[in-house]
Amino acid sequence: MSAPLITLTIEEVAAGLKAGEFTSVEITQAYLNRIAELNPKLNVYVNVSTELALAQAKASDERRAAGKSLGVFDGVPYNLKDVYATTDSPTTASSRMLDGWVAPYNATVYHKLKSAGAVLLGKTNTDEFTMGVSTETSWQGVTRNPWDLERVSGGSSGGPAASIAAQLATFSIGTDTGGSVRQPSSFCGVTGMKPTYGRVSRWGELPMASSLDQTGPVTRTAKDAALVFELLAGRDELDATTLDDKVPSVDGMIPPAGDKPLAGMKVGVAEEYFGDGVQPGVEKLIREAIAQVERLGATVTKVSLPAVPHALAAYYIIAPAEVSSNMARYDGIRFGHSVERENSGEKASLYDIYAKSRAEGIGTEVQRRIMLGTHVLSAGHYDAYYRKAEEVRQVVATQFAEAFSEVDVLLAPVSPNTAFKIGEQVNDPVAMYKEDVLAVPANIGGIPGISVPCGFSNGLPVGLQILAGRLNEAALFKTAIAYQAATDFHKQYPEVA
Amino acid sequence: MSAPFRIIVGLEVHVELNTATKMFCRCINDPFNSEPNTHVCPVCLGLPGALPTPNAAAIRSILLLGKALGSTPNPLSRWDRKHYFYPDLPKGYQISQLDLPFCVGGSIDLLADDGSVEKTVTFERAHLEEDAGKLMHGSKQGYSQVDLNRAGVPLVEMVSNPDLENAAQARKFLQELQLLVRTLGISDADMEKGQMRCDVNINVAFTDPATGKEVRTPITEVKNVNSSRAVERSIATESQRQYDEWIAGGPITTRTSKITAGWDEDKEKVNVQRAKEGSADYRYMPEPDLPPVEVFKSDALNPDSLVLPKLPNQWRAELVAAGVGMQDVNTLLTIDNMRLIRLKRLEQLLLKNPSVPTKTIVNWLVNAGECMRIEDTELLGLIALAEVGEVSFSAVRPKLAELAPLLTPGANLKDAVKSLGLLQEHDPAVVESAIEAVLIEQAQAVADYKAGNERLFGFLVGQVMKRCQGKAQPALINEALKRALS
Numbered sequence: 001m002s003a004p005l006i007t008l009t010i011e012e013v014a015a016g017l018k019a020g021e022f023t024s025v026e027i028t029q030a031y032l033n034r035i036a037e038l039n040p041k042l043n044v045y046v047n048v049s050t051e052l053a054l055a056q057a058k059a060s061d062e063r064r065a066a067g068k069s070l071g072v073f074d075g076v077p078y079n080l081k082d083v084y085a086t087t088d089s090p091t092t093a094s095s096r097m098l099d100g101w102v103a104p105y106n107a108t109v110y111h112k113l114k115s116a117g118a119v120l121l122g123k124t125n126t127d128e129f130t131m132g133v134s135t136e137t138s139w140q141g142v143t144r145n146p147w148d149l150e151r152v153s154g155g156s157s158g159g160p161a162a163s164i165a166a167q168l169a170t171f172s173i174g175t176d177t178g179g180s181v182r183q184p185s186s187f188c189g190v191t192g193m194k195p196t197y198g199r200v201s202r203w204g205e206l207p208m209a210s211s212l213d214q215t216g217p218v219t220r221t222a223k224d225a226a227l228v229f230e231l232l233a234g235r236d237e238l239d240a241t242t243l244d245d246k247v248p249s250v251d252g253m254i255p256p257a258g259d260k261p262l263a264g265m266k267v268g269v270a271e272e273y274f275g276d277g278v279q280p281g282v283e284k285l286i287r288e289a290i291a292q293v294e295r296l297g298a299t300v301t302k303v304s305l306p307a308v309p310h311a312l313a314a315y316y317i318i319a320p321a322e323v324s325s326n327m328a329r330y331d332g333i334r335f336g337h338s339v340e341r342e343n344s345g346e347k348a349s350l351y352d353i354y355a356k357s358r359a360e361g362i363g364t365e366v367q368r369r370i371m372l373g374t375h376v377l378s379a380g381h382y383d384a385y386y387r388k389a390e391e392v393r394q395v396v397a398t399q400f401a402e403a404f405s406e407v408d409v410l411l412a413p414v415s416p417n418t419a420f421k422i423g424e425q426v427n428d429p430v431a432m433y434k435e436d437v438l439a440v441p442a443n444i445g446g447i448p449g450i451s452v453p454c455g456f457s458n459g460l461p462v463g464l465q466i467l468a469g470r471l472n473e474a475a476l477f478k479t480a481i482a483y484q485a486a487t488d489f490h491k492q493y494p495e496v497a
Numbered sequence: 498m499s500a501p502f503r504i505i506v507g508l509e510v511h512v513e514l515n516t517a518t519k520m521f522c523r524c525i526n527d528p529f530n531s532e533p534n535t536h537v538c539p540v541c542l543g544l545p546g547a548l549p550t551p552n553a554a555a556i557r558s559i560l561l562l563g564k565a566l567g568s569t570p571n572p573l574s575r576w577d578r579k580h581y582f583y584p585d586l587p588k589g590y591q592i593s594q595l596d597l598p599f600c601v602g603g604s605i606d607l608l609a610d611d612g613s614v615e616k617t618v619t620f621e622r623a624h625l626e627e628d629a630g631k632l633m634h635g636s637k638q639g640y641s642q643v644d645l646n647r648a649g650v651p652l653v654e655m656v657s658n659p660d661l662e663n664a665a666q667a668r669k670f671l672q673e674l675q676l677l678v679r680t681l682g683i684s685d686a687d688m689e690k691g692q693m694r695c696d697v698n699i700n701v702a703f704t705d706p707a708t709g710k711e712v713r714t715p716i717t718e719v720k721n722v723n724s725s726r727a728v729e730r731s732i733a734t735e736s737q738r739q740y741d742e743w744i745a746g747g748p749i750t751t752r753t754s755k756i757t758a759g760w761d762e763d764k765e766k767v768n769v770q771r772a773k774e775g776s777a778d779y780r781y782m783p784e785p786d787l788p789p790v791e792v793f794k795s796d797a798l799n800p801d802s803l804v805l806p807k808l809p810n811q812w813r814a815e816l817v818a819a820g821v822g823m824q825d826v827n828t829l830l831t832i833d834n835m836r837l838i839r840l841k842r843l844e845q846l847l848l849k850n851p852s853v854p855t856k857t858i859v860n861w862l863v864n865a866g867e868c869m870r871i872e873d874t875e876l877l878g879l880i881a882l883a884e885v886g887e888v889s890f891s892a893v894r895p896k897l898a899e900l901a902p903l904l905t906p907g908a909n910l911k912d913a914v915k916s917l918g919l920l921q922e923h924d925p926a927v928v929e930s931a932i933e934a935v936l937i938e939q940a941q942a943v944a945d946y947k948a949g950n951e952r953l954f955g956f957l958v959g960q961v962m963k964r965c966q967g968k969a970q971p972a973l974i975n976e977a978l979k980r981a982l983s
Contacts, residue, residue: 325782
């Protein structure tokens with residue numbers, strides 16, 4: 001194999017390690033070198049766990065030498081979005097509130113990856129507590145888009161997406177609450193997937209909005225994403241919201257050979273996803289991708305999802321409500337940023353410790369959402385906002401269920417636009433919120449979705465969103481894998497100079 | 498004396514469940530016997546990313562309570578978050594239940610001494626939640642310290658309707674609830690340890706002397722009334738205070754919302770000066786980390802499969818029917834700190850020998866408590882000896898502490914009794930001569946007895962016994978004396 005190690009997929013790394021073409025320490029070191037070189041430019045990693053990574057890689061090589069390899073993931077380097085609790089590296093949610101915090105326990109996601117032998121390179125950047133669409137709310141600063149350093153990498157999983165585009169890991173793990181895996185994957189030209197709500201355990205995942213958060217992989221290919229999904233999905237006794245349903249195997253997702261691999265598949269297109277605000281360049285590429293999927297044998301039909309345009313409004317009620325609740329534990333008393341601990345000697349009242357620690361430790365956007373959420377949950381407002389939003393959520397879920405009784409997958413844009421310039425929208429929160437408009441319905445409906453690269457508009461990547469019915473990740477992966485077999489957009493990488 | 502107003506009272510009673518582990522994590526539920534912050538984990542510490550998982554045993558406990566109260570189990574119960582900031586509340590919210598609690602409705606009967614229903618108190622609901630931690634003051638200068646061993650301990654809140662009409666009734670109600678949860682074995686309900694806590698909602702109704710109209714004062718919710726005596730006192734003082742304030746034309750006459758006030762245990766009064774008007778906004782929302790619970794769809798939780806023990810009012814009905822007085826029944830129910838130890842013993846003894854009258858065993862259990870130290874077989878033997886008169890109950894009673902250690906399993910009962918001089922000897926000749934002597938000595942009493950004053954029989958028996966000096970058994974004296982007098 002002659003391709004540089006940093007360009008390999010999970011499958012290729014696994015094959016190379018198995019064949020003895022290189023070691024886990026070698027590929028890990030290759031990534032660490034590249035991170036050292038590019039991270040100052042891109043700001044992808046918020047912490048690099050060099051020693052841990054090399055130790056895990058060495059242990060993997062030793063297992064392999066002893067004939068005790070743990071399988072496909074053993075020795076494969078990856079990173080975690082900075083929201084997973086791990087005992088051996090800091091977890092900060094890119095917030096000043098948790099600066100330097102090391103969890104005393106491991107997230108199930110990390111436990112599973114560690115048990116599979118994967119090598120943790122470090123934690124990657126996110127909007128603060130995953131609230132944002134550009135990583136501009138990160139206390140660690142913005143992650144630059146490897147395709148254009150003046151532009152954002154998207155968010156909140158901007159670090160994970162940029163880490164794959166800039167070849168700073170073989171794969172990455174992000175979270176998607178309202179598009180936070182899919183939108184940055186679209187902006188960075190990589191593959192990013194959100195499973196059905198409840199597939200992957202949230203134990204140890206620092207929450208944004210608990211009823212919407214879902215872990216998903218960011219990878220070079222849809223097949224890789226399917227492999228990570230298969231590893232991470234499944235019931236976890238530590239997360240009461242995880243599902244008992246059987247996790248589909250990757251083997252069953254591989255489309256048949258030939259030029260009509262999607263024959264018999266029904267694909268839906270809903271015009272609600274092509275409304276005002278979708279850039280013509282983006283729409284053109286999505287329509288071409290739909291035509292491509294049709295050429296692969298699928299039948300394309302129109303479906304109607306009239307509630308979808310209302311999902312965003314519901315999202316910006318439900319999500320801030322849960323945010324205001326989930327953020328309450330950051331009170332400056334037991335952990336995290338505390339004015340009392342920092343200015344020891346100066347006496348502060350209990351209220352001052354709460355108020356000042358939170359004011360200093362929590363950034364503007366998170367504060368904004370705490371206030372929004374506090375408002376919508378207040379006495380007299382609950383029925384007008386939260387209850388209504390929950391009703392919208394039910395309607396959206398029902399309409400998706402109806403649509404997916406007719407079609408196997410839906411095709412749509414991930415985002416109405418390509419990556420925007422850093423600073424361009426920071427003073428326009430509503431514009432920022434609208435970035436999520438096409439991604440959020442999947443979270444509100446609890447269904448799986450994936451973003452796969454489908455071309456470039458003005459030199460910037462565009463993602464095709466493939467959505468499937470609840471628990472039907474298999475159809476989504478099958479379509480994505482077939483599409484990637486016929487296209488090479490996902491194989492293109494930026495020159496990071 | 499009757500007050501010029503009618504008292505309207507409802508209670509909110511919190512009970513800590515005695516499950517092995519906490520409500521939403523598997524930390525040990527033992528906040529009283531441990532060093533601070535030893536039974537804690539990421540869940541009950543509220544660490545970022547930790548998630549709750551419900552304790553099925555705690556859910557079964559509240560469903561059992563609901564069954565005992567005759568309440569309706571909700572087919573679908575939901576968890577909700579109740580938000581407030583306080584250092585003993587690690588997550589900044591308490592997981593509780595708002596509009597879909599586990600149990601809806603239900604009631605409990607308070608019985609009069611004759612066994613009739615004196616008062617039925619109905620319930621609005623009973624729900625499950627988690628307890629908060631505990632603040633400790635004074636051990637560190639300038640700071641309070643937080644012990645989170647109690648954080649996450651399962652807590653049942655029972656909310657009664659405002660059915661209670663006076664302070665004594667409220668006290669009785671609280672004690673009856675305590676007896677009930679102990680009978681069910683779901684809580685130790687020790688109020689001194691805070692395992693049972695109470696908030697009291699009080700207002701009064703009366704005819705306003707100024708207008709002649711019927712008025713109702715706004716409610717005062719008195720928090721942390723943590724003994725049955727305090728419940729009684731708080732109702733007595735607060736109801737009078739509300740009435741007095743109204744008559745004096747105070748602010749209570751124009752206020753419409755309720756106030757929340759604390760109970761000052763030392764001063765024995767409601768702290769109205771620091772009362773808060775209106776209700777706090779807890780910004781309840783459905784708990785997204787926990788799916789709703791459908792109890793009838795779960796084998797482990799199905800209320801139909803839960804079996805109730807015999808409840809206090811059933812005990813009362815059965816024992817009164819067996820001829821036991823209500824006083825003795827209530828003593829049996831409450832004597833060992835309401836832990837029903839003697840009732841369980843009664844049940845056991847009756848099972849071993851159903852021919853002994855219930856009333857007889859109850860007499861021993863209630864009036865000769867030391868008999869609890871004697872094993873079943875030996876105790877039943879002793880009771881049998883007393884029944885035939887070979888020992889006397891009144892002679893044995895003060896000696897039980899000495900007797901008990903002698904009655905090891907297999908020991909000879911009569912030898913043991915004899916060694917303490919408790920075996921009643923019986924010499925018919927001694928009895929006969931004693932009777933002869935008494936008939937002469939007490940000729941007047943004998944004549945009166947024969948004339949119809951039957952109460953004198955006991956007196957005459959006593960006189961005979963005195964002369965026999967312990968060498969005769971009462972039952973046989975009775976027989977012989979009756980013969981002699983007929």
